[in-house]
Amino acid sequence: PRNAMTAERPPLVSVVIPTYNYAHYLGDAIKSVLDQSYSTLEVIVVDNYSTDNTRELVESIKDKRVRFLRFQNGGSIAAARNYGWRKSNGTLVAFLDADDKWLPDKLAKQVPCHFPISNTISHHNLRFFGSRSSGKTSGRKLSTVSLLDLLTRGNALATSSVIVSRSLLESSKGFSEEAEIVSAEDFELWLRLAEKGANFRFLRKTLGFYRIHAGSSSYGRSALAAEKVVDAYRSKLRPKESEKLDGWLAYAHAVSNSSGAHRIPLLLKAVRRASFRFKWRAVLRISGSLFLR
Numbered sequence: 001p002r003n004a005m006t007a008e009r010p011p012l013v014s015v016v017i018p019t020y021n022y023a024h025y026l027g028d029a030i031k032s033v034l035d036q037s038y039s040t041l042e043v044i045v046v047d048n049y050s051t052d053n054t055r056e057l058v059e060s061i062k063d064k065r066v067r068f069l070r071f072q073n074g075g076s077i078a079a080a081r082n083y084g085w086r087k088s089n090g091t092l093v094a095f096l097d098a099d100d101k102w103l104p105d106k107l108a109k110q111v112p113c114h115f116p117i118s119n120t121i122s123h124h125n126l127r128f129f130g131s132r133s134s135g136k137t138s139g140r141k142l143s144t145v146s147l148l149d150l151l152t153r154g155n156a157l158a159t160s161s162v163i164v165s166r167s168l169l170e171s172s173k174g175f176s177e178e179a180e181i182v183s184a185e186d187f188e189l190w191l192r193l194a195e196k197g198a199n200f201r202f203l204r205k206t207l208g209f210y211r212i213h214a215g216s217s218s219y220g221r222s223a224l225a226a227e228k229v230v231d232a233y234r235s236k237l238r239p240k241e242s243e244k245l246d247g248w249l250a251y252a253h254a255v256s257n258s259s260g261a262h263r264i265p266l267l268l269k270a271v272r273r274a275s276f277r278f279k280w281r282a283v284l285r286i287s288g289s290l291f292l293r
Helices: 023-034 054-059 077-086 106-114 146-153 166-172 185-195 219-231 239-256 263-273 276-292
Strands: 013-019 041-047 066-070 092-095 120-130 163-165 199-212
Touching (some): 013 023, 041 054, 041 077, 054 066, 092 106, 092 166, 106 199, 146 185, 163 166, 166 185, 219 239, 239 276, 263 276
Parallel strands (some): 013 041, 120 199
Antiparallel strands (some): 120 163
16 A cells, blocks of 8 residues: 555655656756655656667666656657556655756655645746756745636746645546647646645745756747647636736747747737736846847
8 A cells, every 4th residue: 555644654755757868867867866865755767768778777777766667658748747657656746857857855845745735736946957057947826716826827837846646646637648738738737736626835945957958848839738728717717817817828929939020019918918927027028129129
């Protein structure tokens, strides 16, 4: 049986790392997990039949907590994550992308967020590194109505920062594997969990790193996928709330259209409609565009 979450017995954390031809990054990701001060964990590497030396790399790690699984994911990282957590043994499940990494005290600081409440999803900030070394993913504490907060202010959870109670994954069946929402499948799951009344906990700490490189997910594709995801919830929103949703979507599309003719009109739409978070970002981008002219 899976170990219970009690004060006397620390819960097992299953860390799911999907990967494909990322051996040059994967070693750092796995090491950052094995170096955790919280040691009650297992690492599940889900490999989409990489053609590089991924298998040799993982099998060279002499730590019984590391498991290597091969799975044909059909181009869906959501399918790989689902396969990983379903094969895991932990009461808690954490997700880490193969090109990201954690600070050594991440789990020690985050796991207590899940005790004693069983239907919790926790997250924190991540620092950028790689081709961009300044800045961070800015999470936030969600308002009391977490679904409304996510819809009107956008995604607040970076997947490589998330720990989720296994019970929530089992009741929701995990990430959607729908092709049309690839790159926003995490946001889609957070929305469904919020709708089910999950307890969202935000640590105002930077406990890991998000790598920026040429292979990082396309912002443009993410914007289109996010729009598809939120359309299912529009009927739940009041007019003013729907305006805020349109505002942050306009900002997301503007960022993906960095050299397009529609960029400034989209940013102006964000200034008019978005919450302060995106309104201010849009103002800065408009100012930067005018300065460069």
